[in-house]
Amino acid sequence: MTQDLLSRIAAVVGPHGLITDPTEMAPYLEEERGLYHGHARMVVRPGSTAEVAEVVRLCAEAGIGIVPQGGNTGLCGGAAPDVSGHQVLVSLSRMNHVRAVDPLNFTMTVEAGVILQTVQQKADEAGCLFPLSLGAEGSCQIGGNISTNAGGSGVLRYGNTRELVMGLEVVLPDGQVWDGLRSLRKDNTGYDLKHLFIGGEGTLGIITAAVVKLFPKPKDVQTAFCALADLDSVLALLARARATTGDQVTAFELVCRRGLELGCTHVPGVSDPFDALHEWYVLIELSTSRPDSNLSEALETLLGAALEEGEVVDAVIAASLDQRNGLWRIREGVPEAQKREGGSIKHDVSVPTSSVPEFIRRATAEVEAALDGVRVVPFGHVGDGNIHFNLSQPVGADKQGFIDEWNG
Amino acid sequence: MTQDLLSRIAAVVGPHGLITDPTEMAPYLEEERGLYHGHARMVVRPGSTAEVAEVVRLCAEAGIGIVPQGGNTGLCGGAAPDVSGHQVLVSLSRMNHVRAVDPLNFTMTVEAGVILQTVQQKADEAGCLFPLSLGAEGSCQIGGNISTNAGGSGVLRYGNTRELVMGLEVVLPDGQVWDGLRSLRKDNTGYDLKHLFIGGEGTLGIITAAVVKLFPKPKDVQTAFCALADLDSVLALLARARATTGDQVTAFELVCRRGLELGCTHVPGVSDPFDALHEWYVLIELSTSRPDSNLSEALETLLGAALEEGEVVDAVIAASLDQRNGLWRIREGVPEAQKREGGSIKHDVSVPTSSVPEFIRRATAEVEAALDGVRVVPFGHVGDGNIHFNLSQPVGADKQGFIDEWNG
DSSP states (O other): OHHHHHHHHHHHHOGGGEEOOHHHHGGGSBOTTSSOBOOOSEEEOOSSHHHHHHHHHHHHHHTOOEEEESSOOOSSSTTSOOTTSOOEEEEOTTOOOEEEEETTTTEEEEETTSBHHHHHHHHHHTTEEOOOOOTTTTTOBHHHHHHTTOOOTTHHHHOOGGGGEEEEEEEOTTSOEEEEOOOOSSOOSSOOTHHHHTTSTTSSOEEEEEEEEOEEOOOEEEEEEEEESSTTHHHHHHHHHHHHTTSOEEEEEEEEHHHHHHHHHHSTTOOOSOSSOOSEEEEEEEEESOTTSOHHHHHHHHHHHHHHTTSEEEEEEOOSHHHHHHHHHHHHHHHHHHHHHSOEEOOEEEOOGGGHHHHHHHHHHHHHHHSTTOEEEEEEEGGGTEEEEEEEOOTTOOHHHHHGGGGO | OHHHHHHHHHHHHOGGGEEOOHHHHGGGSBOTTSSOBOOOSEEEOOSSHHHHHHHHHHHHHHTOOEEEESSOOOSSSTTSOOTTSOOEEEEOTTOOOEEEEETTTTEEEEETTSBHHHHHHHHHHTTEEOOOOOTTTTTOBHHHHHHTTOOOTTHHHHOOGGGGEEEEEEEOTTSOEEEEOOOOSSOOSSOOTHHHHTTSTTSSOEEEEEEEEOEEOOOEEEEEEEEESSTTHHHHHHHHHHHHTTSOEEEEEEEEHHHHHHHHHHSTTOOOSOSSOOSEEEEEEEEESOTTSOHHHHHHHHHHHHHHTTSEEEEEEOOSHHHHHHHHHHHHHHHHHHHHHSOEEOOEEEOOGGGHHHHHHHHHHHHHHHSTTOEEEEEEEGGGTEEEEEEEOOTTOOHHHHHGGGGO
């Protein structure tokens, strides 16, 4: 059966589109940390939507499961086949053409295998911004971003990937092509089926192309790092920031005292910008496509009011790109610092934004009661209601013993 | 059968929840222009989600069709029952409670029967904006807005109703309650099913409640009316406006020469702001929640650059609320003027924004070739790619004869 399927698929995708050599297949079968790995009959790399459709039809007829894969940068095993060796892995990496850029419609039509960074670059070349941005952007693919409804650092202002997609082209499980590749800002023709595939993790079909939204490019960026009066003040500060800056808040990131301290200990370039100690900090970034909006004044006005109202007790504003990078280093250094401090149990939790303080308080109390000496390190995208609720091991504890508590 | 169902439903919704008297039922059975009207066994007005669920379950068991209805302001007949008299009309009008307002999460939880204007007012009282706004806002209901994915005047900046919904509660066709009433900005738990019901026109379930997004309230609004060099310039001007104002464009409305002329003739308060005649005009409005952003400067800079680049040949900026209202009167007067000019065949067409000029040119040529003397009057939300492509009757023609061409 495999042999027959192989030759049929080979006839569809050609010699460049099929990998059966175990060594060449290996990189497609393992998630980068090595936590998930499987086997596959073959790795198929179709070069067009028609080829994807034909491969899917052949596999469906043969009753053989398919695992679609983008850049294979996910850490949850969604792109890895199972261990049976019966599945066919379909990589979208050869479908890497930008089909159209339309700066007047603020849209781009891309194939699923286009690297996220390429989408960003093509937008930039057209004088626009594609705002999806995340750590793996140099190797992850837009099809995978859409299939997983990726978040990243632009969510507060621009929304999740779902909100950046205007149209989709999808190969359905029987090999039919669903053409929803529309670029209409208003579209009320029938049910909006594309949302079933966005975040569907490839379970309902294979996304082969998409129309994504573009935005005007930012021309002015202002960054501040604030010490909060207390955890609850984070909400009042966020609401104030949105309201008084013309909703130009593009980052609003929480950092706890322990996160800052671990960063100062372990991460080059991280230092405490304040003399006094504080329990909670927020990194605020504003950006605008308007070059003449006095955004720095808006930031000063915001922080002045927040100081006066007692939400913020101290703040620094970046006066240069170096200073801006230094402030971001504090936030971005937290996971790195935790890694060097020993074992870390990670959680990525979403709650309504207004419930973030309560969530942190209650979860901290529960965890500290359950794990003696555990060091809670909450930080992250409070503007999205999305907190990295990470736990560092007790000082001097055994790393593996602590990690084992994860599933304990 | 009706009698048995009646008594079961009466037991669920109580005496206030059931209408069977023909005179009392009449307003529910007819669309406001009288183009669509039907009959129904009864009009049911449940007071809670549990009551809706029980009514739907009873009707499903009895095999009887249901027509859900909100404010009954739609003009396409979607809220009218058929003429069989077999259907049960379920009005959501008694489910009119605002369940929660959370200005820190920028969300509100509303029942389906809350009048749109009430949603706007409750947001305003909480210091926020609910940006959905349309002609029928004083009587349409938020459940109907969601079921029809309503557009309105805020789409360019804030999106269609679909983009304003974070969570839904829906009664499914068998009477089960689907609880998707979430207020998470990031939510990747399973398929995003709510989008099937948004714009689903009640065919997949009855929306009983929703969590909607709120925004910071605008503090500064600036309005201009521009004469374009030609139709194609509208796209360059829109892109320029988005890019140079920090994406604070809240209205970008096209008006054609004929629309302005008919307004001057028929509509009190409409006058031509320019001495010279021009073929195409755009009303631009910017707004921001930031009180100190010098938005008027941004508008002047924009128009200065557009004049220099030859996209715009003349422009006026509103210096007062009266002047602003006067400029809006030009745009809003177009349908009114067409009505007074005689027969008008209306089309509400969406295309990609960048295709608007081509659409108008090609459609105009086709229509003028087909209907001798017809007067094409295109206008509307060019920023959404949504044009009212309306046709006024030839001068002196018979109104009904012209209207009859609609389906001809």
